Amino acid sequence: MANVSVEAMTSAEMGKLWATYLFNNYSGYVLTVFEHHAADEQIKQLLQRARQLGESNQQAVKQMMQEHQFPIPEGFSQQDIDLSAPPLYTDPFYLYYYTKMASAGLEFYVSTMPLMTQPSIRKLFNGFMTDTIALLNELVDLKMSKGLYVKPPYIPIPERVTYAKSANYLSGFLKEKRSLHALGITSIFNDIQFSYVMHAYLLGFSQVAKNEEIRRYVTRCSSLLSELTMELRTLLEDESIGAGLPTEANVTASTRAPFSDKLMLFMSNQVMSVLIRLLGRSFSETSRHDLSVLYMKQLAKVSTLAQDGMKLLLDQGWFEEPPQSPNRQQLIRQH
Structure with a gap:
């Protein structure tokens, strides 16, 4: 009651x-x-x-x-880790x-x-x-x-307030590209840092996962994160903007899993979920056509991977359902 x-x-x-x-x-x-x-x-x-x-x-x-x-x-228990x-x-x-x-x-x-x-x-x-x-x-x-903090790039402080004068501000393909603005640089930098660290995270999973399907899945996720890191770094390098990497974030040579396959699959899906939110926010802050296309393509790839991960969780019987509203049509049929 x-x-x-x-x-x-x-x-x-x-x-x-x-x-x-x-x-x-x-x-x-x-x-x-x-x-x-x-x-x-x-x-x-x-x-x-x-x-x-x-x-x-x-x-x-x-x-x-x-x-x-x-x-x-x-959720999870002590059985999902091996100290x-x-x-x-x-x-x-x-x-x-x-x-x-x-x-x-x-x-x-x-x-x-x-x-x-x-x-x-x-x-x-x-x-x-x-x-x-x-x-x-x-x-x-x-x-x-400890000298481990990677600072965002520096750019000069503007000399005065300026206004964009034409739709060329949005261009990024055939016409001359405008330079990246501070918000766009920040989004790209943040996405690079996240992708680089999480690539290492999932690379570790790919070394130790026992289930072959799960190992293939986390390897695909890790590869996509590596690809995204390189693509976004190229954007900044093309405009002579330096972007350091957290290169001390390394994976050891261990092949023995400290986490269960269930926990690693769940965490991989969490990484994809956070990445979707990051890319979506970056997409909203680009204001340049070429960057919008780049983010849409990457969002499509990440969304596909997230769906594949969800299917694996369902296949293994590991997906714990969030609270749901009643299925009214099902209730009507049962009456």
Whole structure:
């Protein structure tokens, strides 16, 4: 029987709490492995704080779900990691990887806040945002102190305010291309950094996945990320804009899996999902026809891969369904 003293959750509150629980659930096991293998004490301590924060967030969401008698997602367990496996990545990789995933988490929390109706749930997500911002500041400071921070490109400060005078501003094919603006450079740079780090992440999966189909899938994902990195770097190099790479984010020679195939397939799909959001945002900020076409082509490729990954999850019986509305036609047929 429903608890009548608790305000009913909206679909947005259900969906976002469900997604938040799963995000903190799977990332907690990833961080457990990374923390276990980190040799650098400062990196290990930061990963420990990140893991503890995720566990606290997951527990807070679980409590909120229980108050509303909402089924707790199953997610992943200790059985999905193997701490006895050798390290699959180098220490710097852990910082680069978690910076990207914490940034994705922060964007998720920011987009969630305006959709939350209940004050208690808004307070919950407000806390998640505050804690994630503090953690990201720590990550940046630590990377800076270790010489691992890759800065975005520099361009000269404009001498004055100017206005575009014709539709040539949008051109990028037959006519002379205008130079990239700061927002476009930032998007391209951010996409390069994400693609490079996640290429290494999934390359590691391709070395250790046991299931042949899953190994082929993560290899395709890794190859696409490598292709995207090179294509976007060429865009900047063609305009004499330097873009450094997090080259310390390396994969070891290990062929023993620290993660289960189920967890690696799920994480690969998460990477594709975040990449779709990044490319979509970059597409909206290009204002140049050639870049719009490039992003549309890459979005189509990533979307196809994401669908293939979803089919694999379904085939394996590993896809845990989000909360759904009733199927009215099915209910009518059953009557």
